Amino acid sequence: MLEIEGLTKFFGGLAALSGVDMRVKPGDILGLIGPNGAGKTTLFNLVTGFLRPTKGRVIFEGKDITGKKPHSIAAKAIVRTFQATNIFPDFTVLQNIVLSCHLVPKIGLLETVFHTPSSRRKDEDILQRSQAILELVGLDTMADVAALNLAHGHKRILGIAIALAAEPKLLLLDEPLSGMNAEEVSETMRLIDRLWQSGITILLIEHNMRAAMSLCQRIVVLNFGRKIAEGSPEEIKGNNEVIQAYLGAGEYAP
């Protein structure tokens, strides 16, 4: 589904990512882990077009999408979430989703200005879809709350709901569990699991190791911009290089 070949990104002289190869198959749920600054978010930015790679290619469903604009990559059904700026704060929860249902169904510019019957029908469609998405993620009771006033955990969930509105086939989640309390974490994990069950392929950056290990079938480990390991959670747990990356090399240990 998604193939990444030799993906490299330099920021000045610093290699944020160097020569990463990766493959995501349809129906995968793949974890991307690594210490801070390992290049995980950079990889997301390169795949979704927010950054242009220095070298390498990104191929989605057989088509080269390297260097395309973010909105046209989203139109190919690769949608990502953000760590920080992940909602439209001045809108209500429902408006957040209605706005994000931009890709389907398409509404023409003049159609919407003149408020034609066809655009009204599509608006109705979008409203229904939005409500369904809110029900799915469990925010339906907060539809009319200003997004700004949501609790942190709900803001993160709204971020995922916004991505869902764009109807992703491949969903890239950037630390969906960060800053959540234990209860919110287990709730969000269940949600991610449900999304995966419903057929969305998921690529997940997560620092919460236990969550990543229990959610993902396969895990890729990055360190200093390089892929140092790939395998099942069990394999990763036992991988020496990974342990070194996280705990440091045992040079001064006896």
Added chain:
Amino acid sequence: MNKRIMISLLSYGILIVCICFLPFFFPGPYHLHVLILTMMNIILASSLRLINLSGQLSLAHGGMMTIGAYTSTLLVMKLGFSSWLALLMAGFFPAVIACLVGFPFVRLKGIYFAIVTIFLGEMIVLTAGQWRSLTGGSSGIFNIPRPNPLVIPGIVNITFSSKVDFYYLAFVLMLISLLILYAVENSRIGLTLRGIQQTDSLAESVGINTAGFKVLAFTIGCFFPGLIGGFYSQYISAINPDTFGFLFTIYLLVYMTVGGAERFIGPILGAFILTIFPEVTRPLKAFVPFFFAAVLMVVIFFMPEGIAGLPERLHKAIRKLLEKKTNHA
């Protein structure tokens, strides 16, 4: 719900009728002139706000008006166009220019976008001053013909020989412009623009072509100053490059900010109050820039949502006060 719509429609109707009858109460040419200027400023400030919705500040309005004014004038005088077609072209030509320069411009964000639009506006004004063979240089063009008469035999015969006729023309232009701007803002386009204003990378990530929408807002927002530029040249029947300078554009920005950029009514209120008030205090006209600066400071510090946000703020403040009292009791 239906009743409320009826009431608001009725009140708009009454307002429109009142504006229609204003010339009977203020028949003097000076009063009419001020009213026409007010209506022009309302359109200009409102169109500035549409660009502002996408999170961009354009300061090219003066330049766009200049283009509109020269487009209309030259089409009528050199190519013999009908004044009405020329008026429409006066709007379209600046919009096309805005669309062309928009794509490189919108790569810049915030203040940097505003700065390039200043340069664009100044460049247009300078070009108009230097291209003597076409624009008559800095002395401009005089004796621009009045709009072609509107004649429906036996019923209507508007010759545009008096200011009253221009008053009604400005009124019709204002109604149409505000209707279009309102329709755009309350469509999905308006929703999308507001989203882009808040978090444009997030909007981009769900498939919204943010650059395209910013250019769209800039293009529509530059149509109206062009139209008004064309109208003004036909109304004053003269145009020179300095008519709509940078200070004029800044005034539009002040109208929008003082009125409140967040609400549709904001720039309308701002333009109305700030166009009429300096005329009322005519003897102090030299102090207008000081006055504007003072008003702007007061609004920015004490009413961040502008005059249009005042009722809601008062409402909240009073409710808070009442709650405090009941809590004490």
